[in-house]
Amino acid sequence: MDKTLNLFIDFLKKQNLKLTKQREEVLGVFLKTEKHLTVEELYNIIKKKDPHIGQATVFRTLKLIREAGIATEADLGDKKIRYEHRYGHKHHDHLICIKCGRFIEVVEPEIEKLQNKLCRDFRFLVERHRLEIFGVCQQCRRKDRRPKKR
């Protein structure tokens, strides 16, 4: 956390921006929450602590946090932009359940390798990628099987 804060401060300095108490608070709450939050969701959490904070500030600060490399956008299939931790977290992909919304974070190094190879073949310079697999999770499959009505 402290390390991340320093990272943020460095980023702000580079951009000639200041670390304000609002920005520090948004970062702090974001880091404490190990979820994949929309701007609105994070805003609602912070509002409880500081009812005077504005949505616009949360919106803008999350953007800065992303630009600083601390967060990254996540897409869980709904059409909202979600943010998840990036700094200090390894890259991962998502298995997303279309029944319950639950998601599993996964990494398969072989897949990553093959992706890179694929891009090299196309002389394509990779910046980032996103792999989302939609389906039904183990728990929901069990539920689906259970109620055998007969």
Added chain:
Amino acid sequence: MDKTLNLFIDFLKKQNLKLTKQREEVLGVFLKTEKHLTVEELYNIIKKKDPHIGQATVFRTLKLIREAGIATEADLGDKKIRYEHRYGHKHHDHLICIKCGRFIEVVEPEIEKLQNKLCRDFRFLVERHRLEIFGVCQQCRRKDRRPKKR
């Protein structure tokens, strides 16, 4: 095309829906366009032929076309829903250029296999997946290198 039309008609019948000239036209224009179009883009194309058609009809028909399995949603990184052909086209992933928007359609069977294995390990029942790799395409890399100002 004819085969696809029949598929669409069958789907409509199953849903107790009718094949109207508007629906046929939307499908026809969509199939003729080998692109990844938003509702609005397709609407603008169709409007030229039939100025009386409504956006809502294009919107609704594209939805039906997707439900019929003829189209699938594509995500090229802008925040708009795009549709691309599915029926008669093999599954593929996208390399998307963040400079020019150009995209390359690719398949790497090994990646697909590993994805399936990964899901099996998690007892996760795959329905579909989406792999998008963002980066800089060969053409843009060349352009970036060229203007060596000194």
Added chain:
DNA sequence: GTATAATTGATTTTGAATTTCAAAATCAAA
């Protein structure tokens, strides 16, 4: 101190996705 610039947050605007609803079209009886 004052000038200058950045930040904030209520509010407004945007834009794509979706819905609404009255008019028009379809279609199967009478």
Added chain:
DNA sequence: TTTGATTTTGAAATTCAAAATCAATTATAC
């Protein structure tokens, strides 16, 4: 044919997250 129920259409309105605006506030520089 009429009729009447049902579906479809398209202009317009609504929704809703994302983004922009702007006057007031705050921080920093001089």
